[in-house]
Every structure is written in structure tokens, then in C-alpha cells.
Amino acid sequence: MSQPVQRIEKLAALLVGIATLATLFLRDPRVTLGLALGGALATINFWALRRILQGILQGGSNPRRQAVLGLLLTIKLGVLAAVIYLAVSYLPVHPIAFLAGVSVVVLAIFIEGFRAALRPAELPTGGRP
Numbered sequence: 001m002s003q004p005v006q007r008i009e010k011l012a013a014l015l016v017g018i019a020t021l022a023t024l025f026l027r028d029p030r031v032t033l034g035l036a037l038g039g040a041l042a043t044i045n046f047w048a049l050r051r052i053l054q055g056i057l058q059g060g061s062n063p064r065r066q067a068v069l070g071l072l073l074t075i076k077l078g079v080l081a082a083v084i085y086l087a088v089s090y091l092p093v094h095p096i097a098f099l100a101g102v103s104v105v106v107l108a109i110f111i112e113g114f115r116a117a118l119r120p121a122e123l124p125t126g127g128r129p
Helices: 002-026 029-058 063-090 095-102 104-118
Strands: none
Touching: 002 029, 002 095, 002 104, 029 063, 029 095, 029 104, 063 095, 095 104
């Protein structure tokens, strides 16, 4: 599970970096800041979500650990919502650019999905086609 998800994380960070550099030519710092901040928040959120869910799934039969991680997931989502609200309300960010930055993770998921679909199928060890 981890390899495709980690590829999505890396691709999202790369796309945010490329898109942020491209916005430097627009000479509007609100667009650059919005795209960079939205993309960074989305990428960090995706990374944190992966880590928490891996912990929940690997927790096995330890209900206390799973409950703590479930609470952490809820807190993370609340903090993310607050940070998004504060960023859009009080920072000089362009809201459409911020939304585009947040959407970069979705784009990375689609790209990785297409790459996985186009990859040749791997045969089980010792198996026949």
C-alpha cells in the first residue's frame, strides 16, 4: 500500500513546486502564495492522513491505540479546517489559486492511477500468463 501512496506524495510535492515556480511569472504574489500554501497544506495533510491510517490499520487488536489515532485523525481534520479558514481570511492569498493548490493532490492521485493502469501486469512468481 505504501509505495503508490508515497509516489503520490512525491508527485504532489513536485507538481506544487512546478506550479509555484510557474506563477512567479504572473507577478502577482497573491497567486503564488495561494498556490504554494494550498499545495503545501494538501500535501502535508495527505502525508499525515497516510501515517495515521497506517497506524490504525497496523494497530491490530489494540483498541486503545486505534482510538487514540482515530481521535488524532479528528483533531487533524479540525486543525486543517481552521488553518484553511485563517489562511483564506487573513493572508493575502488568491482564493482560486489556493483551491488549485489544494487540488494538486487530487491531480497526483489521477496521474498515479493512470500510470499504474498503463503499467504491465506483474505475474506471480513462478506463474504462467
